[in-house]
Amino acid sequence: MAMYDVIVVGAGPGGSSAARACAKKGLTVLLIDQAEFPRYKLCGGGVTEAARRLLGFNIPKEIAEREARGMRFIHENVSLEFKSSRRVVTMVMRDAFDNFLAEKAVDAGAEFAQGERVLGMKKGSNCVELATSKGMRKARCAIGADGITSVLASSVRPPFHRDEIGATVGAEIPAKEKEIDREFGDMVEIETGMLGFGYGWIFPKRRTLSFGYGAYLDNSAGVRGALIGYLGRHGFRSGYKITGHMIPFGGTMKRCWGNRILLAGDAAGFADPFHGEGIRYAIRSGQIASEVLATALEDSDLSEKSLAHYGARCYDEFGRELKWARRLARVVYRDFGLFFHLAKKNPSVLENYCKTIFGELGYKEFFLWSAPRFPMFALKSVV
Numbered sequence: 001m002a003m004y005d006v007i008v009v010g011a012g013p014g015g016s017s018a019a020r021a022c023a024k025k026g027l028t029v030l031l032i033d034q035a036e037f038p039r040y041k042l043c044g045g046g047v048t049e050a051a052r053r054l055l056g057f058n059i060p061k062e063i064a065e066r067e068a069r070g071m072r073f074i075h076e077n078v079s080l081e082f083k084s085s086r087r088v089v090t091m092v093m094r095d096a097f098d099n100f101l102a103e104k105a106v107d108a109g110a111e112f113a114q115g116e117r118v119l120g121m122k123k124g125s126n127c128v129e130l131a132t133s134k135g136m137r138k139a140r141c142a143i144g145a146d147g148i149t150s151v152l153a154s155s156v157r158p159p160f161h162r163d164e165i166g167a168t169v170g171a172e173i174p175a176k177e178k179e180i181d182r183e184f185g186d187m188v189e190i191e192t193g194m195l196g197f198g199y200g201w202i203f204p205k206r207r208t209l210s211f212g213y214g215a216y217l218d219n220s221a222g223v224r225g226a227l228i229g230y231l232g233r234h235g236f237r238s239g240y241k242i243t244g245h246m247i248p249f250g251g252t253m254k255r256c257w258g259n260r261i262l263l264a265g266d267a268a269g270f271a272d273p274f275h276g277e278g279i280r281y282a283i284r285s286g287q288i289a290s291e292v293l294a295t296a297l298e299d300s301d302l303s304e305k306s307l308a309h310y311g312a313r314c315y316d317e318f319g320r321e322l323k324w325a326r327r328l329a330r331v332v333y334r335d336f337g338l339f340f341h342l343a344k345k346n347p348s349v350l351e352n353y354c355k356t357i358f359g360e361l362g363y364k365e366f367f368l369w370s371a372p373r374f375p376m377f378a379l380k381s382v383v
């Protein structure tokens, strides 16, 4: 049985970024995914500029389906718009995007085993052994980038609490490119007001409208109905398929490292509790994981103590911000009507809100900017 330096489980943005970075450092890497690629993944497919910058390579034109420069924001049939002079989000379909990232990992030297499901992991004194649907795999250490239902995470952290999870549903609606151009142009749409603690979205692609609705798990009983209503208001009453998926927000409260193992992306709970962005944090945590493991492998110290540094780096680079995002989510989603009213009266509220979504303004900055101007909001974050 071949012995790799690192096995990366899951070839989403987190796993492929980790595998590519490990291979570029000269490590022997096996990237494993249960699916045959390209595979469908329910997602808005919005890649922010902050996420794009992390990649270190361009997204080809055929994969970057549409570029957004602004956001249409709808609350109880009233619409506000924010437009930027720059591109703020690139729209991708995840089957093509994730396949492209996996190819990048292979180009860098990673081996990619597709259609192989990891069933469990056992740790030895000098290696990890993974039982898979095709046999056994062995490496000196592992990265669990296997999403919210991570098999590897169970050896590292307890399951996420209900209030650390967002429940989402979505549907992909085929549409004519010209019609999408006419109705959306370079805008994405967000709609609130149907449910507490959540929102709906339309992320337009080249010839597809990705509709979705999401809310915190405890408030999510109506997400399917809210999505059906949203689709209906846009004239889509049948002929579509609704699928569901969870988004984990609990990463800043949980451990993401253990003896010979690190968790990255959704497996670690690194998604944004305010608006659900996860691709950016999956990519970055995968990259940090590769750096930490490369050093640990060189020092021959893959102990839990040595790898704790990974948690600290993730927290410093983005975890602290995600905590502020959680605080902001509690305030804004609790009373979206009030927030919308403020944004309508004061365009800088809308502008700064959109800038946080697009990764141009930090959550802490936004919070500290708004607290003295709108003390009611600051107060609501503590009560």
Ligand SMILES: Cc1cc2nc3c(=O)[nH]c(=O)nc-3n(C[C@H](O)[C@H](O)[C@H](O)COP(=O)(O)OP(=O)(O)OC[C@H]3O[C@@H](n4cnc5c(N)ncnc54)[C@H](O)[C@@H]3O)c2cc1C
Binding pocket: 009, 010, 011, 012, 013, 014, 015, 032, 033, 034, 035, 041, 042, 043, 044, 045, 046, 047, 048, 116, 117, 118, 119, 145, 146, 147, 148, 149, 150, 151, 168, 169, 170, 212, 245, 246, 247, 264, 265, 266, 267, 270, 271, 276, 277, 278, 279, 280, 282
């Ligand atoms: C409805 C919805 C909309 C979203 N919209 C956006 C958005 O617009 N922008 C954004 O940035 N984020 C968005 N997100 C979040 C984003 O999709 C995730 O945060 C991101 O995909 C996390 O990447 P990852 O690599 O950690 O995991 P994933 O992308 O989930 O990849 C995990 C991989 O692991 C594989 N796997 C799982 N279990 C096993 C196993 N046992 N063995 C082998 N392989 C396994 C899976 O097949 C999968 O390929 C959205 C999420 C949802 C649900």
